[in-house]
Amino acid sequence: MFDTAILGAGPAGAVAALGLARAGQRVVMIDDVEDGAVKLGETLAPGGARVLHQLDLGRLLGPPHTTVPGQLSLWDDRGVVPTDFFASPHGRAWRLDRSRFDADLRAAARAAGAVMVRARTMEVSRRGAGWQVTAGETLEAGHLIDATGRRAWLARRLGARVVRDDDQVALYARWSPDTAMTTTRTLVERVADGCWWYAARLPDGDVIAGLHLPAKAAATVWRAPHQWSAKLAATSLIARHLTPPDTITLLPPHSATGSITSPTEGDGWHAIGDAAMAYDPLSGFGIHAALQDAVWLTDGTPSVERARRRAAIRLAYLRQMRPNYALGAR
Numbered sequence: 001m002f003d004t005a006i007l008g009a010g011p012a013g014a015v016a017a018l019g020l021a022r023a024g025q026r027v028v029m030i031d032d033v034e035d036g037a038v039k040l041g042e043t044l045a046p047g048g049a050r051v052l053h054q055l056d057l058g059r060l061l062g063p064p065h066t067t068v069p070g071q072l073s074l075w076d077d078r079g080v081v082p083t084d085f086f087a088s089p090h091g092r093a094w095r096l097d098r099s100r101f102d103a104d105l106r107a108a109a110r111a112a113g114a115v116m117v118r119a120r121t122m123e124v125s126r127r128g129a130g131w132q133v134t135a136g137e138t139l140e141a142g143h144l145i146d147a148t149g150r151r152a153w154l155a156r157r158l159g160a161r162v163v164r165d166d167d168q169v170a171l172y173a174r175w176s177p178d179t180a181m182t183t184t185r186t187l188v189e190r191v192a193d194g195c196w197w198y199a200a201r202l203p204d205g206d207v208i209a210g211l212h213l214p215a216k217a218a219a220t221v222w223r224a225p226h227q228w229s230a231k232l233a234a235t236s237l238i239a240r241h242l243t244p245p246d247t248i249t250l251l252p253p254h255s256a257t258g259s260i261t262s263p264t265e266g267d268g269w270h271a272i273g274d275a276a277m278a279y280d281p282l283s284g285f286g287i288h289a290a291l292q293d294a295v296w297l298t299d300g301t302p303s304v305e306r307a308r309r310r311a312a313i314r315l316a317y318l319r320q321m322r323p324n325y326a327l328g329a330r
């Protein structure tokens with residue numbers, strides 16, 4: 001019998017497991033994720049490092065991860081706008097080897113005493129005052145945490161609603177270029193019809209680029225990947241810094257919209273990270289938010305105060321994002 005079973009062992013789940021294990025709880029993380037699997041989302045915003053240092057995990061931010069000097073954005077008629085992170089009061093941004101980062105967080109949780117079960121959760125049901133969880137094997141736990149990311153698997157199963165801000169989808173590709181990308185900054189470029197591009201050089205020298213577009217348009221491009229390459233070649237800022245590959249294999253489409261789950265807790269369960277509130281990747285805030293959310297759940301911050309902080313973040317996020325997308329004609 002575990003005190004807490006955490007469904008999902010991404011950044012939110014692993015950090016929650018770490019916090020609860022350090023507090024002496026018997027904790028299990030349940031996820032079928034494989035260490036080394038490709039995962040999207042590799043820029044840790046300034047501020048994310050501060051959370052890791054507070055957890056005494058600052059050592060995780062060495063090689064292979066690299067620091068990011070800033071961003072170049074071509075979004076509106078201001079032309080290319082550089083943003084520099086070196087003077088940020090929140091510290092540096094990092095380009096993560098994402099699968100390594102997530103695996104290191106899980107390893108830290110395990111070192112603190114958390115157990116990892118490599119399986120997908122298929123079923124949960126009440127068992128006395130606690131829960132029975134079917135995930136490869138059958139487990140019992142007093143409390144459940146939904147850290148399953150945007151799909152909010154548990155919260156939805158328990159009756160919560162996930163309201164998405166729009167229907168944006170991300171179509172990404174990753175490749176080893178013949179010639180290295182000519183900047184280590186993050187590149188962001190708005191193009192026609194409510195679409196925008198993201199591109200970055202990964203710590204191992206690979207390039208990752210993603211087209212964000214409405215779901216219907218994404219379905220068309222997904223069926224004809226040459227359109228993705230043609231659109232990339234037609235960018236102004238991004239094509240200046242990297243050479244699109246001749247042939248491309250697109251990664252499976254990902255939902256890439258902000259969303260909010262309601263409620264985010266109930267009798268014997270809580271949702272954290274993307275499962276509670278997800279962010280459009282344009283904000284570059286998702287990993288930082290997931291880490292912070294897990295800390296607030298496990299450091300004794302009262303429920304009402306966590307709700308207040310989330311609401312404040314959501315408001316600030318919408319205020320920041322809405323003008324961007326108005327300019328982006330979405």
Ligand SMILES: Cc1cc2nc3c(=O)[nH]c(=O)nc-3n(C[C@H](O)[C@H](O)[C@H](O)COP(=O)(O)OP(=O)(O)OC[C@H]3O[C@@H](n4cnc5c(N)ncnc54)[C@H](O)[C@@H]3O)c2cc1C
Pocket residue numbers: 007008009010011012013030031032033040041042043044045119120121122147148149150151153170172210254255256272273274275278279281284285286287288290
């Ligand atoms: C295209 C794209 C680009 C992004 N870029 C960035 C970026 O540059 N910077 C940034 O900060 N954020 C970025 N994000 C967001 C960021 O990836 C997320 O905010 C972050 O991963 C949230 O962490 P999490 O732990 O809440 O969820 P996740 O990292 O999604 O982890 C959820 C885990 O739950 C597991 N799971 C799901 N269902 C089950 C189940 N039934 N049983 C067991 N396990 C389950 C999954 O396998 C997964 O390991 C991006 C997102 C997208 C879609």
